[in-house]
Amino acid sequence: MHVSYGVPLAPLTTLGIGGPAASLAELHDPAEFPDFVQEVRHCTAPPVCLGEGSNVLVGDRGCALPVLRIATRGIRVLGAADDGRVLVEVQAGHPLWELVETLIAEGLAGMEMLAGIPGTTGATPVQNVGAYGQEVSDTLRSVEVWDWELGRRVTLDAAECALGHRTSMFKKSRRWTVLTLLFALRRAELSGPVTYRSVADELDVPLGSQVPPAEAAQAVLAVRRRKGMVLDSCENDRRSIGSVFFSPEVGDPMASKLRDLGAPVAHFPDGSTRVTASWLIRQAGFALNTSLTRGVRISSVHYTLVADDGASAAGFREAVDIVLRQVLDRTGVLLAPEIDFIGD
Ligand SMILES: Cc1cc2nc3c(=O)[nH]c(=O)nc-3n(C[C@H](O)[C@H](O)[C@H](O)COP(=O)(O)OP(=O)(O)OC[C@H]3O[C@@H](n4cnc5c(N)ncnc54)[C@H](O)[C@@H]3O)c2cc1C
Numbered sequence: 001m002h003v004s005y006g007v008p009l010a011p012l013t014t015l016g017i018g019g020p021a022a023s024l025a026e027l028h029d030p031a032e033f034p035d036f037v038q039e040v041r042h043c044t045a046p047p048v049c050l051g052e053g054s055n056v057l058v059g060d061r062g063c064a065l066p067v068l069r070i071a072t073r074g075i076r077v078l079g080a081a082d083d084g085r086v087l088v089e090v091q092a093g094h095p096l097w098e099l100v101e102t103l104i105a106e107g108l109a110g111m112e113m114l115a116g117i118p119g120t121t122g123a124t125p126v127q128n129v130g131a132y133g134q135e136v137s138d139t140l141r142s143v144e145v146w147d148w149e150l151g152r153r154v155t156l157d158a159a160e161c162a163l164g165h166r167t168s169m170f171k172k173s174r175r176w177t178v179l180t181l182l183f184a185l186r187r188a189e190l191s192g193p194v195t196y197r198s199v200a201d202e203l204d205v206p207l208g209s210q211v212p213p214a215e216a217a218q219a220v221l222a223v224r225r226r227k228g229m230v231l232d233s234c235e236n237d238r239r240s241i242g243s244v245f246f247s248p249e250v251g252d253p254m255a256s257k258l259r260d261l262g263a264p265v266a267h268f269p270d271g272s273t274r275v276t277a278s279w280l281i282r283q284a285g286f287a288l289n290t291s292l293t294r295g296v297r298i299s300s301v302h303y304t305l306v307a308d309d310g311a312s313a314a315g316f317r318e319a320v321d322i323v324l325r326q327v328l329d330r331t332g333v334l335l336a337p338e339i340d341f342i343g344d
Pocket of ligand 1 (some may be wrong): 055166170231
């Protein structure tokens, strides 16, 4: 395992912001994880995990805690479980987009709507990654983690991970490092139902239709590319973390008021009804490309924040506050940031 010191973290994140890590260990071989545990045995707090850095804002002064960059790879189709679902084991560092492609090629359905989401598979339970009607909680069966409090490996059922709307117990505590994941997929020729209008329109099918998973994934990718929600699909808005805010939950009266205004309001598997943050940002009067702080602006294709040259973590946080305040003033809805903050 390779450990380096004083490594700039900015290039290891999609926002490209932030100072150095006091130490950075890169884990490529799962068998080397015990070496890392040895390396950090004197630390009083769990280390910081980093996947592809597509959902983090690193502080300008960097990170004093050891950082573990998880780059392990591997997908194993294990066979059928009792309920007929096919179990697939994935190493935490494996890119999610590659997993989605592999599953589609294997004729396995259940994750096709997650096409185009950047990041590692190990980070997916952290905020119960989801898009276009599917969430990791739909297919995740269990995770093998290192529990820094107990000092040993533990297998947790998905139900124990407290997966909710873009949240889980991993989002609230660094106690656990996800090492491997077990998913249960359907062997099926058709995707889950298409529940988003934009995807249905792209496919030219009615809402609720089921289509071959590869077609569903292509349609999702096309919709995402138009919004700059696939990394590198939009050179001008490359430095992004996707959505900066959670889609806030709204009660029934507010939901129907927002629907009347044309807002995209959707129901989620946890029973919540939510309006997209991007719609609220637009409604609050922000135009595409609006500059917020030095090097931080609204994307040129979607109502989210992106970074340019000169951006800093302090400036990004200030930009988040500017958006938050204006959305609250103009729409009455309080947004909450979805990003994970690393370091100071
Ligand atoms: C263009 C774009 C579009 C996006 N679209 C979506 C979307 O549609 N839906 C969605 O849900 N998200 C989306 N995201 C957010 C992001 O892709 C996900 O949150 C992704 O899971 C982050 O993976 P990562 O490997 O980059 O994690 P990182 O950003 O490196 O880390 C994110 C968090 O997870 C922790 N972490 C990482 N790996 C582990 C591990 N092995 N064990 C324990 N903790 C770990 C980190 O400490 C950190 O707190 C988007 C981001 C971008 C840039």
